[in-house]
Amino acid sequence: MSTDAHQEYDDNLMALLEALWGEGFMSPGGTDEIDRYLAGVDLRGLSVLDIGCGLGGIDLHLVKQHGAGKVTGIDIETWLIDRCNGLAQRHGISDRTEFICVEPGPLPFADSSFEAVTSKDSIIHIADKHALAADVYRVLEPGGWFAASDWLAGYEGEPSAEMQAYLEAEGLDFGLASANTYRQALESAGFVDIDIVDRNEWYRQQARDERDQLGGALYDGLASQVGTEFLEHEIEVWDKLIVAVDQGQLRPTHLRCKKPG
Numbered sequence: 001m002s003t004d005a006h007q008e009y010d011d012n013l014m015a016l017l018e019a020l021w022g023e024g025f026m027s028p029g030g031t032d033e034i035d036r037y038l039a040g041v042d043l044r045g046l047s048v049l050d051i052g053c054g055l056g057g058i059d060l061h062l063v064k065q066h067g068a069g070k071v072t073g074i075d076i077e078t079w080l081i082d083r084c085n086g087l088a089q090r091h092g093i094s095d096r097t098e099f100i101c102v103e104p105g106p107l108p109f110a111d112s113s114f115e116a117v118t119s120k121d122s123i124i125h126i127a128d129k130h131a132l133a134a135d136v137y138r139v140l141e142p143g144g145w146f147a148a149s150d151w152l153a154g155y156e157g158e159p160s161a162e163m164q165a166y167l168e169a170e171g172l173d174f175g176l177a178s179a180n181t182y183r184q185a186l187e188s189a190g191f192v193d194i195d196i197v198d199r200n201e202w203y204r205q206q207a208r209d210e211r212d213q214l215g216g217a218l219y220d221g222l223a224s225q226v227g228t229e230f231l232e233h234e235i236e237v238w239d240k241l242i243v244a245v246d247q248g249q250l251r252p253t254h255l256r257c258k259k260p261g
């Protein structure tokens, strides 16, 4: 069902994120990070589900560089689905992609619908990791991979005051969980060969580079596009993000596991 009832991201934020992270990306590291978390996973010719496709950059990469046979991207914001369709058309991959606006909740697909499932930095929006892991397992064919990146909590229970300040400044609907929770969720769903790779150290430097770009090389162009007030607010968000990442409270992480064949 198409709905904008869940809209959190808007044009200004999107312009800023794409300026930082490249066309089609709402998350850091772009194609390099995708290639890292997909290391050893062969998607050639496979049907792939992408949970939280955003602007579609990941789906383009999966088709063009990883040879995925058919990518189904789902998101909860209609206008993002429209943007994905536009990107797919511009890059001539519409015959190998499908983008669907869904309601948050159970994945609207039959059992064993996909040969692989991926997601880049979107599961952070889905609070119930156990339900999500069980549902991903259900829609995967036996022997299929689930390979993703996400932003994890470096704490159990309450965040530090600084992390809380970052979350409030960011203002997005996040449902963070720790690596322990992810591992338990994947194990109890039935996944095997679970590999969880922490990317906090990488992102500590990356976040600083992003902050420097926002305040430097990208500043004038972005200010004329999104306005100085919005840009200054986002720079403040990045300052808080850097503290949270330095404290180890916020931990970008790669996840890879398999449904037994």
Ligand SMILES: C[S@@+](CC[C@H](N)C(=O)[O-])C[C@H]1O[C@@H](n2cnc3c(N)ncnc32)[C@H](O)[C@@H]1O
Pocket (backbone or CB within 6 Å): 024, 025, 026, 027, 051, 052, 053, 054, 055, 056, 057, 058, 074, 075, 076, 077, 080, 103, 104, 105, 119, 120, 121, 122, 123, 125, 126
């Ligand atoms: C940080 S963005 C990442 C987008 C994209 N994967 C990327 O890396 O550029 C998170 C995306 O997840 C979507 N999202 C949030 N909750 C979702 C849900 N329950 N199901 C599917 N997508 C969801 C958001 O609308 C947003 O597009």
